[in-house]
Amino acid sequence: MWRIFMRLIPHLLLFIVSFSTALGLPENDDRRDYIVYMGKLPGSVEVASARYADLLTQVLGRSFVPGTVTKIYKRSFNGFVAKLTKNEADKLKGQQDVVSVFPDRILQLHTTRSWDFLMQTKKEPRRKLAETNIIIGVIDTGIWPESESFGDAGLGPVPKKWKGVCSGGQNFTCNRKIIGARFYGSGSDARDYEGHGTHTASTAAGLPIQNTSFYGIAGGTARGGVPGARIAVYKACGLAQCETSDILSAFDDAIADGVDIITASLGSQIPPPIEEDVLAIGSFHALAKGILTTQSAGNSGPTWQITASTAPWILSVAASTIDRKIITKVLTGSKTTVVGHSVNGFRSTGNIPVVYGKDAGHGTCDEASLKSCLQECVAREKVLKKILVCDDVQYGTDTAFNKGAAGLIVPTTEPDVAFVEPIPSAALTTGDYGNFVSYLSKTRAPKVNILKSETVDDPTAPLVASFSSSGPNFNFPDVMKPDVTAPGVDILAAFSPQASPSNEFGDTRRVSYNVLSGTSMSCPHVAGIAAYVKSFHPTWSPSIIKSAIMTTARPLHQNGSKEFSYGSGHVDPTKALAPGLVYEITNDDYVKLLCTLGINAAAITRKNVSCSKLPKLNARDVNYPSVVLAVNASQPFSFNVTRTVLNVGPSHSTYNASIVAHPGVKVAVFPRTLHFMSSGEKKKFSVTVSGVAPRQGEVLSSSLIWSDGGHVVRSPIVAYSP
Numbered sequence: 189m190w191r192i193f194m195r196l197i198p199h200l201l202l203f204i205v206s207f208s209t210a211l212g213l214p215e216n217d218d219r220r221d222y223i224v225y226m227g228k229l230p231g232s233v234e235v236a237s238a239r240y241a242d243l244l245t246q247v248l249g250r251s252f253v254p255g256t257v258t259k260i261y262k263r264s265f266n267g268f269v270a271k272l273t274k275n276e277a278d279k280l281k282g283q284q285d286v287v288s289v290f291p292d293r294i295l296q297l298h299t300t301r302s303w304d305f306l307m308q309t310k311k312e313p314r315r316k317l318a319e320t321n322i323i324i325g326v327i328d329t330g331i332w333p334e335s336e337s338f339g340d341a342g343l344g345p346v347p348k349k350w351k352g353v354c355s356g357g358q359n360f361t362c363n364r365k366i367i368g369a370r371f372y373g374s375g376s377d378a379r380d381y382e383g384h385g386t387h388t389a390s391t392a393a394g395l396p397i398q399n400t401s402f403y404g405i406a407g408g409t410a411r412g413g414v415p416g417a418r419i420a421v422y423k424a425c426g427l428a429q430c431e432t433s434d435i436l437s438a439f440d441d442a443i444a445d446g447v448d449i450i451t452a453s454l455g456s457q458i459p460p461p462i463e464e465d466v467l468a469i470g471s472f473h474a475l476a477k478g479i480l481t482t483q484s485a486g487n488s489g490p491t492w493q494i495t496a497s498t499a500p501w502i503l504s505v506a507a508s509t510i511d512r513k514i515i516t517k518v519l520t521g522s523k524t525t526v527v528g529h530s531v532n533g534f535r536s537t538g539n540i541p542v543v544y545g546k547d548a549g550h551g552t553c554d555e556a557s558l559k560s561c562l563q564e565c566v567a568r569e570k571v572l573k574k575i576l577v578c579d580d581v582q583y584g585t586d587t588a589f590n591k592g593a594a595g596l597i598v599p600t601t602e603p604d605v606a607f608v609e610p611i612p613s614a615a616l617t618t619g620d621y622g623n624f625v626s627y628l629s630k631t632r633a634p635k636v637n638i639l640k641s642e643t644v645d646d647p648t649a650p651l652v653a654s655f656s657s658s659g660p661n662f663n664f665p666d667v668m669k670p671d672v673t674a675p676g677v678d679i680l681a682a683f684s685p686q687a688s689p690s691n692e693f694g695d696t697r698r699v700s701y702n703v704l705s706g707t708s709m710s711c712p713h714v715a716g717i718a719a720y721v722k723s724f725h726p727t728w729s730p731s732i733i734k735s736a737i738m739t740t741a742r743p744l745h746q747n748g749s750k751e752f753s754y755g756s757g758h759v760d761p762t763k764a765l766a767p768g769l770v771y772e773i774t775n776d777d778y779v780k781l782l783c784t785l786g787i788n789a790a791a792i793t794r795k796n797v798s799c800s801k802l803p804k805l806n807a808r809d810v811n812y813p814s815v816v817l818a819v820n821a822s823q824p825f826s827f828n829v830t831r832t833v834l835n836v837g838p839s840h841s842t843y844n845a846s847i848v849a850h851p852g853v854k855v856a857v858f859p860r861t862l863h864f865m866s867s868g869e870k871k872k873f874s875v876t877v878s879g880v881a882p883r884q885g886e887v888l889s890s891s892l893i894w895s896d897g898g899h900v901v902r903s904p905i906v907a908y909s910p
């Protein structure tokens with residue numbers, strides 16, 4: 189089931205940690221895939237392809253064995269993937285032309301209502317023709333090209349700038365909506381057998397399709413953010429995981445193919461070192477070609493400093509709720525109703541016997557295993573056609589499904605999100621679950637009825653989802669991550685008819701539209717918004733589009749990690765069209781930043797950066813649309829940062845600064861008024877932030893707002909102690 193991905197995280201974390209540790213050990217005979225990254229292209233494709241063979245022959249002292257090199261990057265940057273021992277990899281590291289060598293790893297994949305919730309109106313302005321010129325590259329599990337959401341009725345010819353191909357494998361046909369397809373790794377075509385890639389692509393750019401629902405739940409018109417935009421498919425993932433070397437291939441192609449926006453709903457469970465982060469590397473080359481990359485923040489929340497999306501040039505997206513919530517009512521024999529959480533497309537179970545795992549055993553298991561419903565502990569005849577109650581959702585689902593139970597009731601610590609399960613089920617808050625279990629113990633022959641799910645209004649939305657990964661930024665402590673939040677809970681979008689909606693083996697249902705949750709779902713919303721903004725402003729650079737989306741976002745009313753859970757706030761597509769002022773960042777700024785932090789800039793950007801010749805640029809002084817200050821716990825601090833804003837609004841305008849400061853922080857802006865005489869004019873200002881640093885893990889939030897009376901340009905200012 190889709191939530192396994194979320195719940196398995198602690199195990200996967202351990203796995204990755206021990207796996208990296210193992211890499212430090214001398215395992216000289218073990219061959220594995222290494223990515224040998226060689227920076228920017230040496231001028232011609234021919235040179236690029238010739239270099240790797242020479243290198244291997246020279247360094248490894250053996251002639252080039254076919255099969256040693258498994259991939260070559262030569263379209264947008266240079267490098268290859270080869271099966272090497274650790275010793276061989278180490279030898280390659282010191283070679284001229286080689287920027288970095290690191291092991292290939294596995295990354296995880298991280299509606300109807302959501303776009304209406306975002307736009308607030310169905311009559312948002314559109315530049316229909318310009319929109320059809322935007323190409324969104326989707327790096328994911330592929331796509332189901334026959335889905336109604338990807339029809340091309342009314343779309344004109346493929347944009348002239350498109351240089352890609354339709355090479356989705358046998359039987360994969362492109363059209364004027366899906367204009368390109370490629371696949372990597374072990375896949376045999378670009379088709380989506382998981383549902384994930386179909387869901388994300390249709391969220392970004394699917395056509396409006398009326399009367400969609402998941403078994404009648406969450407019904408309405410399913411649509412993407414830019415229904416006119418084109419989709420280019422890069423299938424780099426399968427079976428809910430992706431190889432880093434395939435992700436890099438996807439970037440290599442997408443950039444050269446001429447996409448405008450790249451969306452990647454995937455990432456590590458924990459932040460990788462920036463030099464080995466293929467999303468950071470690929471997206472940097474994309475940036476150099478004017479392509480903005482959006483990435484999901486991850487589903488490891490809400491733990492502090494866990495987001496794996498750390499590169500300042502990526503737009504990193506958290507997930508939050510929408511104003512439509514899916515619930516599942518449970519009626520007990522005593523006529524009380526308990527509100528459960530799940531996406532239950534089955535008809536109501538009727539009033540039927542219910543049994544707790546504790547009372548459904550063989551007798552050889554301990555009480556905790558019985559209560560959790562371990563499969564080997566539960567007797568089939570005691571649960572058949574009954575509703576099973578289990579303390580553990582993971583074991584419970586498998587056991588109930590495989591032993592013929594008619595339904596399942598479990599506790600959840602994440603009642604803000606609902607999952608599709610293979611049998612009628614309801615997850616109760618831990619409090620409700622406790623009461624329910626005690627009701628069972630006091631009742632003779634208890635019976636309950638699990639109803640089909642229904643939707644209710646959720647006036648608390650948007651709130652950041654409990655699973656959404658949080659900052660601060662592990663690699664760049666003074667750069668905000670995530671950047672923004674967008675809808676990522678209970679999202680209905682197109683799905684693959686080859687996948688089971690619960691992702692549970694044995695669930696034989698097949699649907700064209702499914703409800704999924706995750707930062708994987710919020711990321712394509714923001715890709716859609718970026719494309720929407722670009723359709724109005726085709727010349728805007730990635731940093732301008734990113735700034736427009738960030739400074740017009742609305743802050744959330746949420747405690748906890750605050751900005752480190754939602755960044756600048758909840759995105760607002762229509763406001764992002766007219767941000768007034770923007771914070772622009774050049775690629776050189778990023779190179780200076782990497783050099784200043786002592787990061788091997790060449791490892792990300794290109795060969796031969798001479799850091800010593802570049803002026804220093806601290807992360808807090810990068811012209812980022814938000815301000816983050818990592819300060820020493822409990823000590824006084826004072827920082828003076830500068831920013832430059834570019835006027836993209838009316839030529840004659842005057843902006844005044846206003847400040848909302850945390851009571852423990854003093855914020856001063858100089859100057860407090862900016863006069864612009866023309867569009868395209870830049871103005872510099874400084875912000876002095878002082879106070880006493882908070883305790884570790886605490887966030888002091890303030891904000892700076894520039895306004896000309898119409899436009900509101902907001903930047904959060906956050907001080908925290910790492």
Ligand SMILES: *[C@@H]1O[C@H](CO)[C@@H](O)[C@H](O)[C@H]1NC(C)=O
Nearest residue numbers: 334357358359360361377379
């Ligand atoms: C091609 O796709 C169609 C529609 O999904 C399917 O029925 C057919 O079996 C496929 N053919 C091959 C060779 O995969």
Ligand SMILES: *[C@@H]1O[C@H](CO)[C@@H](O)[C@H](O)[C@H]1NC(C)=O
Nearest residue numbers: 397398399400401407408409
């Ligand atoms: C949507 O479904 C309703 C009810 O089934 C039906 O009356 C209506 O005609 C459908 N609309 C479209 C466009 O299919």
Ligand SMILES: *[C@@H]1O[C@H](CO)[C@@H](O)[C@H](O)[C@H]1NC(C)=O
Nearest residue numbers: 648651744745746747748750
């Ligand atoms: C946030 O915390 C403050 C102070 O502890 C409290 O007064 C407020 O009610 C909290 N807000 C929410 C939405 O939980």
Ligand SMILES: *[C@@H]1O[C@H](CO)[C@@H](O)[C@H](O)[C@H]1NC(C)=O
Nearest residue numbers: 230284285286795796797798
């Ligand atoms: C890197 O720079 C050095 C000195 O500027 C130069 O000698 C060398 O050829 C350059 N290497 C490449 C691969 O450009």
Ligand SMILES: *[C@@H]1O[C@H](CO)[C@@H](O)[C@H](O)[C@H]1NC(C)=O
Nearest residue numbers: 818819820821823824825826
């Ligand atoms: C934090 O403290 C360390 C050691 O006391 C000092 O070197 C460093 O400059 C301080 N950092 C800041 C941001 O004040």
Ligand SMILES: *[C@@H]1O[C@H](CO)[C@@H](O)[C@H](O)[C@H]1NC(C)=O
Nearest residue numbers: 828829830858873874875876
């Ligand atoms: C902050 O820096 C700016 C630009 O360097 C300078 O003009 C300003 O006086 C400084 N402000 C403070 C309070 O140090």
Ligand SMILES: *[C@@H]1O[C@H](CO)[C@@H](O)[C@H](O)[C@H]1NC(C)=O
Nearest residue numbers: 842843844861895896897898
């Ligand atoms: C900006 O401040 C000046 C002086 O306080 C004031 O006259 C003007 O109306 C303000 N403009 C806006 C847009 O708030």
